[in-house]
Amino acid sequence: MRSEIRVATNQAPLLAGHNIVTGDAALVEAVTRHASAEVVEDLAGIGAEAGxxxxxxxxxxxxxxxxxxxxxxxxxxxxxxxxxxxxxxxxxxxxxxHGLAATPWEQQEAGSPYAHVRRAAGFMAWSHTxxxxxxxxxxxxxxxxxxxxxxxxxxxxxxxxxxxxxxxxxxxxxxxxxxxxxxxxxxxxxxxxxxxxxxxxxxxxxxxxxxxxxxxxxxxxxxxxxxxxxxxxxxxxxxxxxxxxxxxxxxxxxxxxxxxxxxxxxxxxxxxxxxxxxxxxxxxxxxRGVRTIIEMVAATRLDCVLGSTSLMRRAVNEASWHAAHRSAFGSLLADKPLMQNVLADLAVEAEAATAVAMRLASAVDNIADPHETALRRIGLPLAKFWVCKRTPYLVAEALECLGGNGYVEESGLPLLYREAPLNSVWEGSGNVNALDVLRALGREPEVLDAWITEVGRARGGDPRLDRAIDDTLALLGSLMGEPDRLEVNARRLAGRMAAVLQGSLLVRFAPPEVADVFCASRLGSAYDGTFGALDGGDLRAIVARATPVA
CATH class of the missing domain: 2.40.110.20 (Butyryl-CoA Dehydrogenase, subunit A; domain 2)
Incomplete structure (x- = not known):
């Protein structure tokens, strides 16, 4: 009996010895898509040390x-x-x-085509530490x-x-x-x-x-x-x-x-x-101080999105790792249908954040392109508003997956939970960013064209996304026609535009099971944001894709 008390069993081992970059399928695919496989290989060292x-x-x-x-x-x-x-x-x-500070600006001037994508992926990976x-x-x-x-x-x-x-x-x-x-x-x-x-x-x-x-x-x-x-x-x-x-x-x-x-x-x-x-x-x-410093604000807003995405991914890593090693009621938590539902939902949220974050980083690498410039202008406040707002909910749910173990400082989840609201506050609160979306739409007509063009590249890929695009444009048209309703609905509009942008990227680039779950859950009018309420989909495959291997 004494040995049973002194030796712990059925505890998940420490999550260490994994590669934060190469072990993240969504990140690898995004870097390969917006840069190259060689950039992924170059980032493997950062990923290994971060893990x-x-x-x-x-x-x-x-x-x-x-x-x-x-x-x-x-x-x-x-x-x-x-x-x-x-x-x-x-x-x-x-x-x-590792070149995560201002290095990419000089690399870009020297002709490196993917300096900011590389740095963005490295920043996300190293922020796990x-x-x-x-x-x-x-x-x-x-x-x-x-x-x-x-x-x-x-x-x-x-x-x-x-x-x-x-x-x-x-x-x-x-x-x-x-x-x-x-x-x-x-x-x-x-x-x-x-x-x-x-x-x-x-x-x-x-x-x-x-x-x-x-x-x-x-x-x-x-x-x-x-x-x-x-x-x-x-x-x-x-x-x-x-x-x-x-x-x-x-x-x-x-x-x-x-x-x-x-x-x-x-x-x-x-x-x-x-x-x-x-x-x-x-x-x-x-x-002209505000106009002068606005480029700094834009760059830090990108890092808010990257940092929040990193918090999401780290939290999903911890939750899925725990579930893969902890048994309850006769089997692994990861095999329980309801836990699969929660973990898959968290993983889809993190992958959607990764997709939009890396898409915006690629726009910095291609800033001479008018479409990329306009997309960056509207995409940054959209993503800053939406991804940073979603992070506290996700981290709280991931913490709950570990039960009481997740509430203990040694797990690392309380640190993530305290950090989770920060990026919504820094560089403009949710209201500031939602109003910035309105400002951009009102003063720079090219930004709406850029959003329509970008999400339009996924048209025909999923009928639910097509309806969401049309509904969002109808909402925008309605609000523009009634200026008294515009500001009070700024968050609603920003959230819908951001989710549609994420959905369009997943429909184009993510595995079908990920895109299907996202469109079914996030793009319907009845979505209430509750994690673990998915209705159908290949949940086991989604969880397996997101679970780290060490």
């Missing part, structure tokens, strides 16, 4: 040991530094080293297109941001092998309404140089080397480049007031900043 027990442990440790703000050194000098656990640096070093450190990686990636508003500033910073050398520490840029970027947009009185910002930018005697005076309510990774910041200049809201350290080696006047105590994302230091004579360089024209 190790070592990476999993570093992810847990980085969240257990939170960043620590050090405002003063031992002698009383103001330093405003943040100390991270070694596991944070382990994760960051590999993310940068720990999602919090993806924030500074994402902001560094997103800074480059905004910096291109000023050739001199882009030339100064892009090579450092695109480096594959992780070089932490507060030092002047000329002494570093690589750099990281952050951004400061929101203020406590305005939030997403950045035109309500009150931080003041005062010009100095040096052309293009200003000093900033005010605060920022959310600035992640305050240890980064450079920040894009919005402030009020004489001409209106303007974008500025704020270096952490000045060329002479002195520290810029950038006070970290406190670190945010957040629901999740605890490995990442999100801070409140105060400026009082902070040196900044104007990026773009005065009064």
């Amino acid at each position: 190790t027990a070592e990476a999993r442990e570093h992810g847990m440790l980085a969240n257990q040991h939170h960043p620590e703000l050090v405002p003063y050194d031992r002698w009383g000098n103001r330093v405003d530094e943040v100390r991270f656990h070694p596991s944070w640096h382990w994760l960051m070093e590999r993310a940068v080293g 720990e999602p919090g450190h993806g924030c500074p990686i994402s902001m560094t990636y997103a800074a480059v297109p905004a910096l291109r508003a000023d050739e001199a500033l882009a030339k100064e910073w892009t090579p450092l941001l695109a480096s594959t050398k992780y070089d932490p520490g507060v030092r002047q840029p000329s002494a570093k092998r690589g750099a990281l970027a952050g951004m400061g947009m929101t203020e406590k009185q305005g939030g997403s309404d950045v035109r309500a910002n009150v931080t003041e930018a005062r010009p100095t005697a040096v052309d293009g140089e200003y000093t900033l005076h005010g605060h920022k309510w959310f600035t992640s990774a305050p240890m980064n080397d450079v920040f894009l910041v919005l402030a009020q200049a004489a001409g209106g809201v303007t974008c500025f480049v704020v270096p952490r350290v000045l060329p002479d080696g002195s520290r810029n006047q950038l006070d970290v007031v406190r670190l945010k105590d957040k629901l999740g994302n605890r490995s990442n230091a999100s801070s409140e900043l105060e400026f009082d004579g902070t040196v900044a360089h104007r990026l773009g024209d005065e009064g």
